[in-house]
Structures are given as C-alpha cells and as structure tokens.
Amino acid sequence: MPSLFDPIRIGAIECANRIFMSPLTRSRGTRDHVPTPLMVEYYRQRANAGLIISEATGVSQQGLGTPFAPGIWNDQQIAAWCPITSAVHAAGGRIICQLWHMGRVVHSDFLGGQPPVSSSAIAAPGDARTYDGNKSNVTPRALAASEIPGLVADFAQGARNAIAAGFDGVQLHAANGYLLDQFLRDSCNKRTDAYGGSPVNRVRLLREITEAIAATVGPERTAIRVSPLIPMLGCQDSAAEEVFLCVADTMSRIGIAFLEVREPAPNVRPDNAPLIATQIKTRFRGPMVLNTGYDRADAMAAVANGSADAITFGKPYIANPDLAERLSKNVPLATVNVTTLYSPGPVGYVDYPRYASMPGL
Ligand SMILES: Cc1cc2nc3c(=O)[nH]c(=O)nc-3n(C[C@H](O)[C@H](O)[C@H](O)COP(=O)(O)O)c2cc1C
Numbered sequence: 380m381p382s383l384f385d386p387i388r389i390g391a392i393e394c395a396n397r398i399f400m401s402p403l404t405r406s407r408g409t410r411d412h413v414p415t416p417l418m419v420e421y422y423r424q425r426a427n428a429g430l431i432i433s434e435a436t437g438v439s440q441q442g443l444g445t446p447f448a449p450g451i452w453n454d455q456q457i458a459a460w461c462p463i464t465s466a467v468h469a470a471g472g473r474i475i476c477q478l479w480h481m482g483r484v485v486h487s488d489f490l491g492g493q494p495p496v497s498s499s500a501i502a503a504p505g506d507a508r509t510y511d512g513n514k515s516n517v518t519p520r521a522l523a524a525s526e527i528p529g530l531v532a533d534f535a536q537g538a539r540n541a542i543a544a545g546f547d548g549v550q551l552h553a554a555n556g557y558l559l560d561q562f563l564r565d566s567c568n569k570r571t572d573a574y575g576g577s578p579v580n581r582v583r584l585l586r587e588i589t590e591a592i593a594a595t596v597g598p599e600r601t602a603i604r605v606s607p608l609i610p611m612l613g614c615q616d617s618a619a620e621e622v623f624l625c626v627a628d629t630m631s632r633i634g635i636a637f638l639e640v641r642e643p644a645p646n647v648r649p650d651n652a653p654l655i656a657t658q659i660k661t662r663f664r665g666p667m668v669l670n671t672g673y674d675r676a677d678a679m680a681a682v683a684n685g686s687a688d689a690i691t692f693g694k695p696y697i698a699n700p701d702l703a704e705r706l707s708k709n710v711p712l713a714t715v716n717v718t719t720l721y722s723p724g725p726v727g728y729v730d731y732p733r734y735a736s737m738p739g740l
Contacts, residue, residue: 383682384707387429387689389666390599390636392473392547394429397682397689398703400696401670402432402477402550402604404448406721407728410510412443412450414459419466420729424700426472429689432550432604432639435479435557438537441496442558444485446510447723451476451537457544464545475548475602476541478534478592482558483519483567484612495519496526497561498568498575498584503613524572527584535591538601548600551589553626554641556612559585563605563622564614578618578625586629598634606641607655609671623655627662639668639691644681647672660686675706701733710734 381387383397407417425431437443437450450456460476467474483497486507497519506513522530538549553559561567562584568575574583585603593601607616607623616622630638642656643649660667666688669681678690696702698715705712711734719727 380683381685381688383679383690387666389430389689390548390602391597392430392475392600392636394473394689395471396429396703396707398429398678398706399668399689399691400425400428400431400702401691401693402435402552403693403697404434404445404721405697405728406445406447407723408447408449410447411455412437412440412448413455414449414463416462417725417729418449419462422463422474423466423470424729424733425696425702426467426470427701427703428472428696429703430547431467431472431474432691433474433476433546435477435552436537436541438478438480439533441490442480442482442485442533444481444489444495445508447721451478451540451544452533457540460541460544460546464547468545473547475550475600476537476544476546477550477552477604478537478541479552480530480534480558482561484516484557486514487517488514496522497558498522498570501567501569503556503567505612521570524574527574527587530584531587531591534588535595538592538596542596542600548602548636549592549596550602550604550639551585551592552604553585554604554606554611555609556614559588560606560611560614563626564616565618566615567613578622581622582625582629585626586633589630589633589635593633593635599636601633601635602637602639603630603635604639604641607659608653609641609643620655620658623659624662627659631662631664635665637666637668637688638663639670641671642669644669644672644674644677646674646677657686675709678706698731699734700731701735705734708734
C-alpha cells in the first residue's frame with residue numbers, strides 16, 4: 380500500500396514524497412512582474428515538499444492582472460527565476476511553474492485601457508485587483524478564433540522559458556475561474572464556433588495549449604490543474620461531469636505527467652456534496668493529485684486507498700515551511716495569518732518558523 384511519505388515518479392520528475400506544495404499567489408514580485416530575492420528564500424524553505432508548484436505565473440501581460448505577481452514572458456523574469464529553481468534543487472527539492480492567463484479578470488488598467496479577453500464578452504462578478512485598489516471587473520472582448528494560435532504560442536513560449544529558468548516542468552492553470560476555465564464552462568462560454576457549445580469544443584483550447592506545451596517541453600514535464608465543482612469568479616457548469624471526463628480522456632491521450640483536481644477533502648466536505656474526482660481517476664491514465672482542505676489523516680487515507688497519488692497543500696505550506704517533516708513526525712501545525720497573504724515584504728512570508736527551531740523544543 381503506498382504511503383504519503385513514499386517517493387513517487389511523476390512523469391519525468393522524481394519526488395521524494397507525496398506531500399506537494401500547492402500553487403500560491405503571494406504578490407512578492409516587482410511591479411513589473413519580476414521575481415525577487417525574497418522569493419528565493421521562501422521557496423528554499425519549502426524544498427522539503429515532494430514537489431513545489433510555483434505561484435501562478437503570467438505567460439503574457441495580456442493575461443496578468445494581479446499586482447506584484449510574477450511572469451515568465453521576458454528575459455529579466457527568466458533570469459530572476461533561475462536563483463529560485465537553483466535554491467530549491469540545491470536543497471533537494473523539485474519545482475514546476477504554474478502557467479497563468481487570467482482572461483476576463485485582468486483589469487484594463489493593466490492593459491493600457493484596453494479590455495481583457497475571454498471566451499465571450501461577459502464580465503465576471505465582483506472586483507478585479509489593481510495597483511489602485513479593487514475595481515469592478517470590466518466587460519472583456521471575446522477572443523477571435525484568429526487570435527487563438529497566438530495565445531497557444533504564448534503558453535508554449537512560457538513553458539520553454541520555464542525550462543530555461545531551471546524549472547522541472549510546468550502546470551497549466553485551468554482552474555479557479557481564469558481564462559481556460561472561462562472556456563471550459565457554459566456559465567461564461569457562449570461561443571458558437573469550434574471553441575464553444577459541446578464539451579469537446581469547450582475543452583478544445585485546453586487541449587490545443589496542452590498539446591503545444593507537451594510538444595515543447597515533453598508530456599512528461601506537463602501537468603494541468605482543474606477545479607470542476609468549485610465555482611469561482613463566475614465560472615461554473617450545468618454539466619461539469621461531462622466536461623471534466625472529457626478533460627480526463629483528452630489528458631490521458633496526451634500523456635501528461637499528472638492531473639491535479641481541486642475537490643474538498645472528506646474533513647471539509649459538506650454531507651452529500653457532489654464529487655467528481657473518483658470518476659476522473661477511473662478515466663485518467665496517469666498520476667492524480669488532489670487538493671483542498673486536506674489534513675494529515677485525509678491525505679494519508681487518500682494515498683493509501685488509491686484515490687490520489689499525491690496531495691497538494693496550500694495554506695498549510697504557507698504557515699509551515701517544513702510541512703512534509705511535520706506531517707511525517709506527526710507534530711502540530713501552525714495556522715496561516717491571512718492578513719499577510721499578499722502584503723509586501725518578509726512578514727508572514729519567510730518568517731514562519733520551522734518546528735525544530737521553535738522556542739521550548
Ligand atoms: C493565498 C492563496 C493564493 C493562491 N494562489 C493560487 C494560485 O496562484 N494558483 C492556484 O491554482 N491556486 C491558488 N490558490 C489555491 C490553492 O492552491 C489551494 O487550492 C487552496 O488554498 C486549497 O488548498 P488548502 O486547503 O490546502 O489551502 C491560492 C490560495 C491561497 C490561500
């Protein structure tokens with residue numbers, strides 16, 4: 380029976396354990412979306428994870444509307460990621476880059492006043508973040524079919540750049556209501572061309588981008604993340620099961636390194652909550668990684684009973700830089716300070732203590 384603490388090979392990547400760090404936007408880059416030296420220390424501290432998935436990282440300015448979030452589209456950004464990946468490798472860890480396009484939730488302030496792009500011209504509910512505080516989401520323009528090859532090329536270039544920056548692979552962000560989710564879901568995709576309508580059509584953009592990335596860096600270094608039943612930023616589906624089983628089949632054919640699914644863990648799942656990960660697992664021929672609300676017991680059970688090959692931890696990895704060691708020794712976990720999640724500087728970022736260095740031990 381596999382254990383959470385066993386090593387695992389995920390595609391081309393050898394991971395020392397199955398406790399992975401989830402992608403976490405922390406907004407400690409520069410205003411020009413370049414990673415900073417502070418980020419070297421943050422990721423180095425967390426190299427005990429079997430695999431680190433980096434914070435969401437923009438593949439283009441068109442797709443990045445989060446203040447101080449990093450990108451991977453220019454040479455300065457690539458150069459600034461290099462010390463981060465080297466530090467993680469030197470500490471024995473592995474790290475892949477989460478590639479991001481935010482679509483309609485990029486505020487036009489980031490785009491010289493131009494509207495953002497999406498599957499259809501429908502504004503997301505709520506606010507977008509800008510350097511001048513939160514502002515209402517603006518109505519995007521629908522991407523023309525003729526623009527799709529350029530978008531696919533941006534992602535392929537992002538993947539190439541990530542490998543040049545020393546990452547072990549990439550994860551395509553197709554979760555949480557961003558551009559790819561805006562194509563997958565019928566609440567926001569109202570297209571009548573080959574990229575809208577049937578599940579196969581709505582999965583087409585994700586397929587084309589994944590194929591392009593796999594052709595660039597190898598399927599064994601390509602992963603994706605989805606959040607089928609977690610409605611975010613106005614993205615949800617009247618038939619999520621059909622769409623995400625189609626995603627699972629498509630990803631099996633491409634032969635990606637792993638598929639990560641967000642679905643609440645048993646300890647945080649409301650009674651009778653609909654589930655989809657189990658069905659995806661029966662259709663996806665490759666390692667599957669689960670996330671959201673996992674504690675030690677749920678994570679150990681999920682790996683032992685075969686529902687997951689590894690678990691990603693988000694908030695626990697923010698507050699416990701040595702999370703894999705703490706889980707393996709079964710010692711208490713610290714909780715996250717939500718006021719410093721996106722604040723500038725080291726506080727609440729690189730100052731969470733390791734368990735062994737806590738006073739009184
Ligand atoms: C501060 C913060 C930033 C996040 N940034 C990202 C991100 O960049 N990409 C992503 O896919 N998910 C992001 N998420 C979601 C987490 O990866 C994870 O799915 C979520 O926290 C649930 O896992 P947990 O219960 O272990 O925290 C973020 C969550 C938090 C709390």
